[in-house]
Amino acid sequence: MKGQIIGISGPTVTVNIPDLKLYDRVRLGLERLQGEVVHLSSGQARVQVYEDTRGLALGEPAEGMGRPLSAQLGPGLLTGIFDGLQRPLSRMAAAHGPFIRPGKLLSPLALDKSWQFTPDRAVGDTVVVGEVIGTIAEGSYFHPIHAALAGTLTMIASGPVVLKDPIALLTDGIKLFAHEEWPIRQPRPYREKLAPTVPLITGHRIIDFLFPLAKGGTAILPGGFGTGKTILEQSIAKFADVDVVVYAGCGERGNEMAEMLEEFSELADPWSGNRLMDRTILVANTSNMPVAAREASIYTAVTMAEYYRDMGCHVLLLADSISRWAEALREISSAMEEMPGEEGYPTYLASRLAGFFARAGVVETMSGKIGSLSIILSVSPPGGDFTEPATQACLRTSGAFLMLDTALAHRRHYPAINWFQSFSLYDADMVGYFEKEVSPAWNHNRQKCQALLQRDEQLREVAAIVGAEGLQDSDHLLLEVAERIRQDFLCQNSYSDDAFSTPELTAEKIHNIITWGEAAEKRLADGEDLAVILDKGKP
Amino acid sequence: MRLAEHQYKTISSIRSQLLMVEQVTAVRLGEVVRVIGPDGQSQEGEVLLIDGHTVLIQIFGECRGLDLKESTVIFTDAIKQAPLSPHMLNRVFNGSFLPIDGLPTPLPEKWVPVAGVPINPTSRARPEEFIETGFSAIDGLSTLVKGQKLPIFSCAGLPAKEIAAAILKNCTLTGADQGQKQAVVFVALGLSHYEYSFYIKTLTAIETNFVAFINLSSDPVVERLLAPRFGLTVAEYLAFEKDMDVLVVITDMTNYCDALREISTSREELPGRRGYPGYMYSDLASLFERAGRIKDQAGSVTMLPIVTMPEDDITHPIPDLTGYITEGQIVLSRDLHRQGIFPPIDVLPSLSRLMQQGIGKGRTRDDHRQIANRLYKYYAKGRDLRGLEAIVGRDGMSGSDRNILDFSETFEKEFVNQGASRRSISATLDAGLAILKRYGLEDT
Ligand SMILES: Nc1ncnc2c1ncn2[C@@H]1O[C@H](COP(=O)(O)OP(=O)(O)O)[C@@H](O)[C@H]1O
Ligand SMILES: [Mg+2]
Numbered sequence: 001m002k003g004q005i006i007g008i009s010g011p012t013v014t015v016n017i018p019d020l021k022l023y024d025r026v027r028l029g030l031e032r033l034q035g036e037v038v039h040l041s042s043g044q045a046r047v048q049v050y051e052d053t054r055g056l057a058l059g060e061p062a063e064g065m066g067r068p069l070s071a072q073l074g075p076g077l078l079t080g081i082f083d084g085l086q087r088p089l090s091r092m093a094a095a096h097g098p099f100i101r102p103g104k105l106l107s108p109l110a111l112d113k114s115w116q117f118t119p120d121r122a123v124g125d126t127v128v129v130g131e132v133i134g135t136i137a138e139g140s141y142f143h144p145i146h147a148a149l150a151g152t153l154t155m156i157a158s159g160p161v162v163l164k165d166p167i168a169l170l171t172d173g174i175k176l177f178a179h180e181e182w183p184i185r186q187p188r189p190y191r192e193k194l195a196p197t198v199p200l201i202t203g204h205r206i207i208d209f210l211f212p213l214a215k216g217g218t219a220i221l222p223g224g225f226g227t228g229k230t231i232l233e234q235s236i237a238k239f240a241d242v243d244v245v246v247y248a249g250c251g252e253r254g255n256e257m258a259e260m261l262e263e264f265s266e267l268a269d270p271w272s273g274n275r276l277m278d279r280t281i282l283v284a285n286t287s288n289m290p291v292a293a294r295e296a297s298i299y300t301a302v303t304m305a306e307y308y309r310d311m312g313c314h315v316l317l318l319a320d321s322i323s324r325w326a327e328a329l330r331e332i333s334s335a336m337e338e339m340p341g342e343e344g345y346p347t348y349l350a351s352r353l354a355g356f357f358a359r360a361g362v363v364e365t366m367s368g369k370i371g372s373l374s375i376i377l378s379v380s381p382p383g384g385d386f387t388e389p390a391t392q393a394c395l396r397t398s399g400a401f402l403m404l405d406t407a408l409a410h411r412r413h414y415p416a417i418n419w420f421q422s423f424s425l426y427d428a429d430m431v432g433y434f435e436k437e438v439s440p441a442w443n444h445n446r447q448k449c450q451a452l453l454q455r456d457e458q459l460r461e462v463a464a465i466v467g468a469e470g471l472q473d474s475d476h477l478l479l480e481v482a483e484r485i486r487q488d489f490l491c492q493n494s495y496s497d498d499a500f501s502t503p504e505l506t507a508e509k510i511h512n513i514i515t516w517g518e519a520a521e522k523r524l525a526d527g528e529d530l531a532v533i534l535d536k537g538k539p
Numbered sequence: 540m541r542l543a544e545h546q547y548k549t550i551s552s553i554r555s556q557l558l559m560v561e562q563v564t565a566v567r568l569g570e571v572v573r574v575i576g577p578d579g580q581s582q583e584g585e586v587l588l589i590d591g592h593t594v595l596i597q598i599f600g601e602c603r604g605l606d607l608k609e610s611t612v613i614f615t616d617a618i619k620q621a622p623l624s625p626h627m628l629n630r631v632f633n634g635s636f637l638p639i640d641g642l643p644t645p646l647p648e649k650w651v652p653v654a655g656v657p658i659n660p661t662s663r664a665r666p667e668e669f670i671e672t673g674f675s676a677i678d679g680l681s682t683l684v685k686g687q688k689l690p691i692f693s694c695a696g697l698p699a700k701e702i703a704a705a706i707l708k709n710c711t712l713t714g715a716d717q718g719q720k721q722a723v724v725f726v727a728l729g730l731s732h733y734e735y736s737f738y739i740k741t742l743t744a745i746e747t748n749f750v751a752f753i754n755l756s757s758d759p760v761v762e763r764l765l766a767p768r769f770g771l772t773v774a775e776y777l778a779f780e781k782d783m784d785v786l787v788v789i790t791d792m793t794n795y796c797d798a799l800r801e802i803s804t805s806r807e808e809l810p811g812r813r814g815y816p817g818y819m820y821s822d823l824a825s826l827f828e829r830a831g832r833i834k835d836q837a838g839s840v841t842m843l844p845i846v847t848m849p850e851d852d853i854t855h856p857i858p859d860l861t862g863y864i865t866e867g868q869i870v871l872s873r874d875l876h877r878q879g880i881f882p883p884i885d886v887l888p889s890l891s892r893l894m895q896q897g898i899g900k901g902r903t904r905d906d907h908r909q910i911a912n913r914l915y916k917y918y919a920k921g922r923d924l925r926g927l928e929a930i931v932g933r934d935g936m937s938g939s940d941r942n943i944l945d946f947s948e949t950f951e952k953e954f955v956n957q958g959a960s961r962r963s964i965s966a967t968l969d970a971g972l973a974i975l976k977r978y979g980l981e982d983t
Contacts, residue, residue, distance in 0.1 A: 008568045008589040054569035054654060055618050058589050081661055089661045098662035098779075098833045224854075225862035226890050249660075251821075254828055255686075255866065255893075258663035284660045287824030287864060330817050334809050344809050344817050380863055382812055383854035410887050411919050412912075467931035495895055 001064035005029065006044065008056055010335040011292045013047045015062040020045045023185060025065040029056045031103035034085060036069045036296070039336060048332050050085050050293040051102040068186075069296060071303040072108040074163055074179025075115055075138040078244065079277045081261055082108060084285035084297030086304075100289070109179055111164035117145070117178070119156045119168075126152050130367050133168055136161070136178060139278040141243075144311050145178045146367065184299035188306040190363035190371075196399075197362075199430045200316065200374050203239030203270070203500040204232070206417050206490045209446060209510060211424040212434070213400055215242070215314050216362035216372035219424070220322070220394045223404025223416065224384035230256055231494050232404070232415050233318045233378055237280065238264070239500045241271050242374070243313035248283040248301040251294045251324025257284040270500055281305075287324065295328040302359050305373050312369030316376065317360075322353070323380040326390040342389045350393040357397045400424035413491055419453055439507035445514050449485060452517070456482030473530045474521070480534055481517035489513060546613040551593075553605055555805040556761065558584065558596040560612050566594050569618040569654075574598060577609035583635070585619060587806065597802070599635065599761040619654070619765070621772040622647030625781065627750045628722065631739070634754035634762025636769050653768040655775065655829055664832040666866075667896035669903050670841065673709035673961035674702070675954055676884035677891075679971055680911050681869055684897035685712060685784060686832035688842040688865045690792070692858050694851040697871045700734060702882045703788055703845060704741040709961045712784040712841065720783040723749040726770035728763045729756045729794030738790075750777075756794075763798035771829045771840070778838030785838065787830070790845040796823075796857045812856045820860045827864045853888065867891040880956040887919060903964050910971045914950065917980050921947025946978040 003017030005028060013028055013035060020026070026035045026047045033056065039046035047062075071086050081089045083100070086108040096104050119134040127133055127147040133156065135142040151170030161167055166175035182188060196214035213219050223229050230252065237245045237260075249257045264276040272279070281304055285297040298319050305317040319325070326349055333346035341347035360375040377398070381391045384406055395401060401423050408416035424430075434442040459475050471479075489510055492498055501509070520533050545565070552559040558574065570586040574596070582602070588595040596612065598605075621636060626645035633639050666686030672678055683689050693699035712721045725742060727735060735755055742749050750773050752766040767789055777783040789795070796815060803816035811817040830842040844865075848858045851873060862868050867890040875883035891897075898907040921943045924936070933941060954970055962970070975981040 006591055010588075014590075052654070052656075054652075055567050057565060057567035057570075058563070058592075059565055089659055093659045093662045098659055098836075099656045100659050101656055225859070226867070226892075251824075253864070253866070254658055254660045254663050255666065255831065257660040259665055261661060262665065286657065286660060286828060287821065288657045288828035291818075291821055324820070327817065327820060331821070334817060340809055344811055382856065383859050385854070411923075412915060464927060465930065467927065467935045469931075469935060469937070 001066060003062050003064075005056065005058055005060045005062050008053055008058070011049050011053060011290065011332055012038070012335040013049050013053060013056065013062075014044055015047055016044050017062055017064045020064050023068040023183070025067060025069050027063045027065060029060040029062070031056075032105075033103055034105075035292075037064075038332070046336055048292045048295070049290070050296060051290050068183040070181040070183045071300050071307075072179060072181055073304065073307040074109050074177075075136045075143045076109045076113060076163070077281050077304055077307070078138055078141060078279060079281075080108075081257070081282040081284055082300065083289060084250075084283065084293035084295075084300055086283075086300045089284060109163055112162055114160045114162055115178070116159065117157050117161040117167060119158050121153055121156060123153050123156060126150075127170075132367070133176070140272070140274050141278070147176055148180060149174055149176065182303055182307070184296065184303045187359050188303070188310060190310070190365050191368070192364045194362040194364065194370070195429075196372070196426060197429060197433070199426070199433055201239075201241040201503055202236045203502070204236065204415060204492055205501050205506045205509065206415060206419065206492075207402065208501075208503055209506050210419060210450070211400055211402060211417070211422050212426055212430040213374065213376070213424065214426040214430060215374055216360060217399040217426050218357050218360045218375045218377075218397070219400035219402060220377050220379050220398045221402045221404060222379035222381055222386060222391050222394070223409075224381065224406045227404035227406055227409040227416050228414050229378035229380070229404060230320050233320045233376065234260055235494050235499060236376060237316070237318055238267065238276060239270055240316050241314075242279075242316040244279050244281070244305070244308040244315045246281045246283065246301050246305040246315065246317045248285075248297055248317070248319040250283075250285055250297050250319050250321060251287045251291075251328065252320050254284070254286040254288070257282060257286065291328040291331050295325060295332060298322070298325050298356065302356065302373075302375075306359065309363065309371035309373045310365045310367075312365060312367075312371045314372045314374075316374045318376045320378045321380045322377040322394060323390045326353075326393075345389050349389060350396065353393045354397045399426055413486070414493060417490075419490065420457070434503065434507075438503045439511070441511055442507060445507070445510050448514050449510060452478065452482050452485060452514075473524060476530060477517070477520055477524055477533070481513065481520070484513050485510070546611050548609070548611050550605075550607050550610055550612060553602055553607065556598040556602055556802070557587075557805060558598060558602075558605070558612065560594045560596060562592050563594045563614070564592065566614055567616070567618070571615045571617055571619055572596055573613040573615065574605060575611045575613070576604045577606055578604055580604055597761065597806075599765070600759050618652055619768075620650040621653050621769050622650055623773065623776045624648040627773060628748040629750075631751040631753060632769070634752060634758055634766035634769075636752070639753065651772055651776065653765065653772050655768070655771060655825070657828065658831055658833065662833055664834045664836075665896060666832055666839070666893050667902070669897045669964070671709075671711050671964055672706045673963075674705070674882055674884070675957060675962050675967040675970060676882060676886055676889070677869060678903075678962070678964050679907075679954070679967045680886045680915060681867060681889045681891040682894040682897045682903070683841070683843075683891060684893045685841055686830060686839045687867075687891070687893050688827045688830040688844070689867050689869060689891060690844045690846050690861050690865050692853065692862075692868050692870045693845060693847050694871060694873050695847055697873060697876050697883060698881065699845050699847070699871060700737060700790065702871075703790060703843070704738070705882075705959075705961075706843065707741055707747075707786075707788060708745050710786065712786060712839075720781070721747050722777050722783045722785050723747050724770045724774045724777070724785055724787045725749055725751040726767050726787065726789040727751070727753045727755075728766060728789065728791060729754060729798070730790070731756055760798045760801055763795055764802065767795060767826050771826060774840045775829060778840045779833060779836055782837040785840050787840060787842045788845070789842070791847050792823075792844045792861065793847040793849065793857050815856050819856065820863065823860055824864045827861075866893050875951060875955065878951070880951055881958055882955070884955055886915065886955065887922060904968055906972070907964075907968060910968050910975070913975055913980060914954070914971050917943055917975075917978075918947050918950050921950070942978055946974065946980060949974050949977070
């Protein structure tokens with residue numbers, strides 16, 4: 001399927017290739033830039049181009065590849081860093097130097113790399129589709145290899161294997177490989193979706209205690225610049241109690257991705273003790289990389305995440321920031337001269353986002369395992385204005401809303417999650433788990449904590465009018481308890497040892513503050529002097 | 540590659556700085572064109588859009604004098620490139636890279652596309668080497684490091700240019716002992732002649748080598764979009780091919796963004812917030828992300844753009860999008876300026892995201908983080924208390940609150956305020972510590 005370039009407008013190109021299908025992959029120009037069909041009309045197609053279109057010329061060749069944009073899935077994704085098109089950035093740097101130039105292609109997985117394969121089946125065995133035929137040791141993770149087709153094994157490898165060779169043969173010479181391709185815009189299938197019941201532990205007290213997330217759930221972190229979205233996403237990526245983390249830097253800074261790669265290669269996963277990078281996949285399509293690839297990057301990321309979910313893993317996908325994805329969508333839409341909706345975003349923004357969120361969940365996989373995919377997205381509202389379309393579209397579908405507050409950030413109260421505005425819809429379903437597994441006082445202390453913070457706010461409003469001198473001793477005591485909750489419990493500096501808190505430590509910490517407060521209240525009621533209580537009674 | 544330039548006399552429309560040319564057979568996006576008017580005057584332009592054989596061209600200069608019948612469009616088959624050579628140092632160019640200092644054009648060693656290509660994130664080296672600007676509010680509390688992009692958010696009428704000049708004069712990117720070379724790339728966008736002479740005087744007075752790109756307010760608007768790209772292409776060349784530590788100062792990014800809006804409007808593109816185009820974030824990122832360091836390379840590109848916040852509003856799209864891309868911001872305050880404090884830096888909204896890496900033992904001083912945290916904490920508290928003071932009066936406040944209020948005032952007058960003097964980092968930290976001690980706040 002060959003044709004020519006007949007028009008170029010920003011990141012979109014018009015071609016006259018016959019018989020294209022929507023979302024088919026297309027190669028363009030002498031540099032063979034990559035693109036994807038996004039609009040078909042008679043005799044011509046609009047292609048969203050994933051690379052810089054500058055220098056592309058009218059009349060240059062264009063070729064349809066006959067299949068949609070896909071991700072390569074197999075051993076070797078973990079520890080990897082890819083761009084939005086799943087190009088392997090580390091190997092690209094080794095091959096082409098420190099700058100990314102258009103057109104250069106390398107296969108996402110290192111197909112020549114040697115892996116240790118341990119077969120579970122033997123020659124002569126009959127296998128069905130999706131059956132596990134063996135495992136490859138992907139670092140510390142035993143990566144199951146599924147049969148893509150059914151038949152009787154006539155050969156099965158053992159010991160060192162490379163991905164480019166078949167791992168097994170079926171009768172009639174049918175080849176089975178240890179890797180596969182999957183179209184990124186098509187959700188991978190599962191048997192059944194289940195309700196999230198288990199919390200996703202983040203190691204952040206304010207989240208785990210006040211706004212718990214769920215494995216298989218979704219959450220958004222909206223906040224203006226400098227409020228701590230990236231630090232929070234990265235720190236959840238470090239501490240979450242999951243098997244696999246996929247982190248997509250979507251239209252953000254290059255330095256942040258470099259730093260993450262470096263840091264995750266050194267730090268240990270607090271749950272398993274393994275190197276953090278061993279469970280992590282990075283997708284880096286930074287703000288200066290092509291916008292069309294930025295649009296695709298979150299789909300590349302979620303496809304890799306689903307792949308590990310399908311092996312029965314608990315997977316967490318984080319993307320920073322979904323607003324940059326929405327802007328990419330807007331840029332492409334406007335280059336195609338589509339009818340704009342609110343603030344120029346295409347009218348399908350909300351449905352696309354909802355479709356993306358829908359890829360989260362707890363599932364029974366095709367092979368009968370239970371896996372989960374949780375999604376946490378940061379949102380960057382322009383001017384900190386939460387009424388704008390991207391934030392609103394996210395709010396409608398996400399399960400938890402952790403609002404980052406500029407005022408708290410300016411006071412260096414981190415994480416700057418506003419405890420009045422934020423919410424988690426998983427809240428009620430998770431309390432039982434924490435009471436059973438962590439502390440029977442979990443819910444009691446939680447209600448107490450919320451009440452204290454509420455009262456604290458009211459008192460501070462009063463104090464702002466009448467002055468602190470106008471308050472009662474009991475009010476002063478309450479302010480002090482609330483201050484301890486804010487400073488010692490809600491605050492967690494990412495650069496300190498306090499950055500990670502297990503649920504047990506979280507429970508203990510709040511319990512100490514609250515019981516101290518209750519004791520102090522009693523002493524005050526018994527007539528003891530407030531100054532004495534505050535001075536001597538510090539826990 | 541086409542073998543020869545080819546030309547057309549098929550302009551079908553001219554509107555502001557846009558030309559529509561018909562029946563073009565071979566053309567590339569971004570291709571540089573020359574347009575010759577009936578009077579022989581030549582203009583440069585660039586291909587914006589290709590729709591079949593119709594091509595839309597953006598003219599960089601003036602369209603005055605062009606017509607439909609006689610004017611010729613020449614396609615050069617090349618995209619916009621910068622002529623690079625070490626002889627650019629200590630030269631002054633306009634926004635089209637033509638010398639305006641009366642000297643001849645330096646002979647290029649090579650030509651490089653001005654748009655740049657993204658640095659592979661895995662090749663980036665962590666920016667972590669401290670740069671001393673000489674200002675306590677920056678060095679102490681929002682530390683700048685080599686390879687960082689840290690803008691100054693100013694307001695109309697505040698002394699941003701005096702701060703920039705002092706930094707140009709005082710900042711040391713490299714210890715003299717390291718034998719590393721340092722250079723300044725200065726990009727002026729839409730400046731008045733008065734500001735321009737101020738900066739040229741500053742540049743010629745400093746010891747560091749510089750390259751200047753000057754677009755005055757009377758120069759073509761499109762050149763405002765080109766000048767920073769030339770500047771950054773030069774900076775990358777000096778940093779990554781000539782191993783220099785390069786400081787890029789761009790002023791004023793607000794004029795850049797306004798130029799972007801003006802041109803976007805003339806192209807009839809869909810306007811976004813306040814009329815700025817929807818792609819402004821990506822466009823700004825394509826400039827700012829060119830700052831950085833590369834593994835195993837000696838040079839670096841550090842950026843210090845100046846942004847004037849329209850209506851003093853930090854949520855305006857220009858500072859807002861800038862803040863989303865850069866690694867922090869230094870925010871100036873009208874209030875401090877009124878009190879005669881120089882530099883009038885408000886440390887509360889100011890932030891250096893890369894400070895963590897750049898300070899402490901072996902970089903600045905062991906106690907840097909601790910001093911910075913304390914100064915920040917008590918100053919933030921003091922600023923909160925000022926609200927209360929306004930309501931209940933100082934007498935209605937507790938002794939410890941009054942102490943914090945006094946501390947905050949001293950902090951502004953003695954730590955932030957330093958007039959024309961330059962402070963070394965250890966003088967900065969000593970000053971901070973002394974003020975903390977004076978109010979008994981050094982170890983709580
Ligand atoms: N949990 C935290 N602990 C300590 N510092 C933090 C924390 N969160 C944010 N910060 C500070 O705030 C700065 C901005 O955070 P960042 O996550 O980059 O903001 P955003 O992504 O929202 O623009 C960081 O560089 C750091 O100095
Ligand atoms: Mg961020």
